[in-house]
Amino acid sequence: MKPGIVILAELDDVLRERVLTIQRRYDPRLAALLPPHVTITGSSGMGPIAVDTPLEELRSALLSVTRVTPPMTLTFSPPKQFMQSQVVVLPLDPHGPIRVLHDRILTSGLRYEQPRFTFTPHVTLNLFRELPPSELRDLLRVRITDPVRIERIAAFQTVGAVGGNTKVLFALPLVGDAP
Numbered sequence: 001m002k003p004g005i006v007i008l009a010e011l012d013d014v015l016r017e018r019v020l021t022i023q024r025r026y027d028p029r030l031a032a033l034l035p036p037h038v039t040i041t042g043s044s045g046m047g048p049i050a051v052d053t054p055l056e057e058l059r060s061a062l063l064s065v066t067r068v069t070p071p072m073t074l075t076f077s078p079p080k081q082f083m084q085s086q087v088v089v090l091p092l093d094p095h096g097p098i099r100v101l102h103d104r105i106l107t108s109g110l111r112y113e114q115p116r117f118t119f120t121p122h123v124t125l126n127l128f129r130e131l132p133p134s135e136l137r138d139l140l141r142v143r144i145t146d147p148v149r150i151e152r153i154a155a156f157q158t159v160g161a162v163g164g165n166t167k168v169l170f171a172l173p174l175v176g177d178a179p
Contacts, residue, residue, distance in 0.1 A: 004048025004113060005058065005157050005169065007105055008037040009150040011123070018144060019090075019123055026088075026139050027126040034166055036123060038074075038092065040153060044120040045094075046106045047113025048158065058155060059170060061108040068176040069104060071151040072097040076144050079125060086130050088139050089122035092148065101153075101174075123148075150174065 011019060019036035042048045049058065074097070076090045092098055098121050106112075125139060154171040 003158055004042065004051045005053060005155055006042025006048055007040045007062070007153050008034070008042075008156055009040060009153050010171075011036045011038070012149055015144070015146055015148065018146070019125070022125050022139070022142060026131065026135060027129045029128045030124065030126065034156070037154075038098075038121055038123055038148065038150060040098070040102055040121060041105055041112070042158075043115075044117040045102050045115055046119075047115045049155075050111040050113075051157065053110060055169065058110065059172075061110050062105070062153065062155065062172055065101070065104040065108055066153065066172040066174050066176070069101050069174045070097075070176040071149065071174045072101070074098060074148045074150065076123070076148060079140050079142055081136075081140070082120070082122075083117070086126065086136070087124065088126040088131075088136070089120075089124050090142075090144060092121040092123075094119045094121055098150070101150075 016036045020031055023031035023036065074092050076092060079088050079090050081087065082089050099119065102119055131139065152171050152173045155169040156166050157169055159165045
């Protein structure tokens with residue numbers, strides 16, 4: 001993750017604790033970095049938003065998105081390794097309401113880095129550790145069947161490379177009407 005601003009959706013209490021338990025077991029460094037969340041922008045589909053974006057410009061652009069985007073309920077797919085790496089994620093279907101949310105942010109007029117990957121909404125379970133084969137197999141067998149409810153998004157500023165400091169800038173509720 002490059003320095004910049006990323007858009008995340010923090011998990012609700014029950015899912016947050018479940019994912020945090022998994023992260024603490026397989027990647028304690030990740031567990032200490034950010035609260036468990038769905039990554040919406042910053043690593044795929046669109047790179048980080050320019051770090052020099054004025055806060056009011058960012059808030060205004062995201063308000064225009066959240067005002068027309070209703071809360072959504074999504075389902076995780078089984079964990080997978082991301083791009084033949086040791087990174088393990090719980091992917092979400094990149095189509096449907098989360099794609100609409102992402103694309104609204106993408107076309108909101110904010111400046112952002114070019115993405116390295118196609119849009120892949122996900123929750124990261126392992127990022128920093130190189131897992132022994134047995135632990136990797138165990139992690140890939142994890143299943144979370146509880147639905148993911150996204151009712152708000154948050155803008156986080158990252159400083160430095162992966163593992164650097166992060167701070168929450170603000171959170172906004174999704175308040176659009178469901179079709």
